[in-house]
Amino acid sequence: MDQSALSGSFEVDSNATVLLMGLRRSGKSSICKVVFHNTQPLDTLYLESTTKPTTENFKSLIDLAVIELPGQLNLFEPALYDYEKLFTSIGALVYVIDSQDEYLSALQNLAVIIKYAVSVNPKIHIEVLIHKIDGLSEDFRLDTQRDIMQRVGDDLLDYGLEGVQISFYLTSIFDHSIYEAFSRIVQKLIYELPALENLLDLLMQYSNFDKVFLFDINSKIYVATDSSPVDIQNYEVCAEFIDVSIDLDGLYESNSQQQQQQQQQHAQQLKRNSITDTFEDSMNQSQYQTSVSEDLDALANTKPTKCISRLENGTMLYLHQMIRGLALVAVSRLEDSDETTALSVIDHNVAIFKKSLEKMWEHAKFR
Numbered sequence: 001m002d003q004s005a006l007s008g009s010f011e012v013d014s015n016a017t018v019l020l021m022g023l024r025r026s027g028k029s030s031i032c033k034v035v036f037h038n039t040q041p042l043d044t045l046y047l048e049s050t051t052k053p054t055t056e057n058f059k060s061l062i063d064l065a066v067i068e069l070p071g072q073l074n075l076f077e078p079a080l081y082d083y084e085k086l087f088t089s090i091g092a093l094v095y096v097i098d099s100q101d102e103y104l105s106a107l108q109n110l111a112v113i114i115k116y117a118v119s120v121n122p123k124i125h126i127e128v129l130i131h132k133i134d135g136l137s138e139d140f141r142l143d144t145q146r147d148i149m150q151r152v153g154d155d156l157l158d159y160g161l162e163g164v165q166i167s168f169y170l171t172s173i174f175d176h177s178i179y180e181a182f183s184r185i186v187q188k189l190i191y192e193l194p195a196l197e198n199l200l201d202l203l204m205q206y207s208n209f210d211k212v213f214l215f216d217i218n219s220k221i222y223v224a225t226d227s228s229p230v231d232i233q234n235y236e237v238c239a240e241f242i243d244v245s246i247d248l249d250g251l252y253e254s255n256s257q258q259q260q261q262q263q264q265q266h267a268q269q270l271k272r273n274s275i276t277d278t279f280e281d282s283m284n285q286s287q288y289q290t291s292v293s294e295d296l297d298a299l300a301n302t303k304p305t306k307c308i309s310r311l312e313n314g315t316m317l318y319l320h321q322m323i324r325g326l327a328l329v330a331v332s333r334l335e336d337s338d339e340t341t342a343l344s345v346i347d348h349n350v351a352i353f354k355k356s357l358e359k360m361w362e363h364a365k366f367r
């Protein structure tokens, strides 16, 4: 792939802050714990109620902050907090509704909050999580979603807010739906997402990938993907592949550290030799020194994780670590016979993509 194909500017939304709201016990803290702290869903069963606003910061492609407001807070009680300042400084409002509970009061609360939010920050993204759907049957999930969307629409109409854009997601911490929802929410805060998507489309086209994701390794949120639709099974396979790759990497870490030490000694030895061989042919000498310094440079940077695996159905999974805790994970139906040549092309293209990402990030830092 030609490097010029992968150039573009990259801007980061200064409002990369998500405000998490909802009634008590709707599941806000559990969502934060599961998505951003890798807590097992069952370990959230007995979480203490949150009593004051908490903020958590996550560094990924963007520096994301998630503020959780306790469910017991009444937004319009004599001001304990500067809500106006809070709402003007956030990029997205995520409202969590417990779908297993009686939700009418949650919907009233939501309508009041939306009215306030859009009045102080018209650019705000409003995201509604119809949460805990694991307790509902397939049919009932869709009925609940339809009912909630209808009622929210009616409430907003009553307030004269018919043009407000709201996204609804069916979520549960017991499956991948919560990650999928958060991925889509976080992506809305990445200002130049279209440019990134475009790069991934090009990478896909030149590398014969069927689907490609740019994942945040820790949270398993994908911060970008190519423009083809996301199939949840592809997402699940790729997210699990990250865990497998990281575990395998950890397994061989001590081994590779030993290897690195040996290589370092070897490189030092080479360097010493190159200094003592000052009278050697100057042409050879310069070549020799170049290779030594390359060795040392390579050693200075720890090698990024790269992992390739083939599933029983013939699908190939490809993972390559990128910058800022990100990993590129792709699915391909590459035939066994073309594998070797195709992999060198893929490696080459992914290396170019990584360089472009680095450039974009450098550019963003100086903005």
Ligand SMILES: Nc1nc2c(ncn2[C@@H]2O[C@H](COP(=O)(O)OP(=O)(O)OP(=O)(O)O)[C@@H](O)[C@H]2O)c(=O)[nH]1
Binding pocket: 022, 023, 024, 025, 026, 027, 028, 029, 030, 031, 041, 044, 045, 046, 047, 048, 049, 050, 051, 069, 070, 071, 072, 131, 132, 133, 134, 135, 171, 172, 173, 174
């Ligand atoms: N079945 C099911 N239960 C969930 C889910 N998410 C959270 N819960 C449970 O809901 C209960 C309340 O969750 P919390 O995360 O404490 O709720 P909260 O909104 O932070 O509550 P406050 O701190 O009181 O505002 C816990 O027992 C969780 O295990 C889910 O997706 N499905």
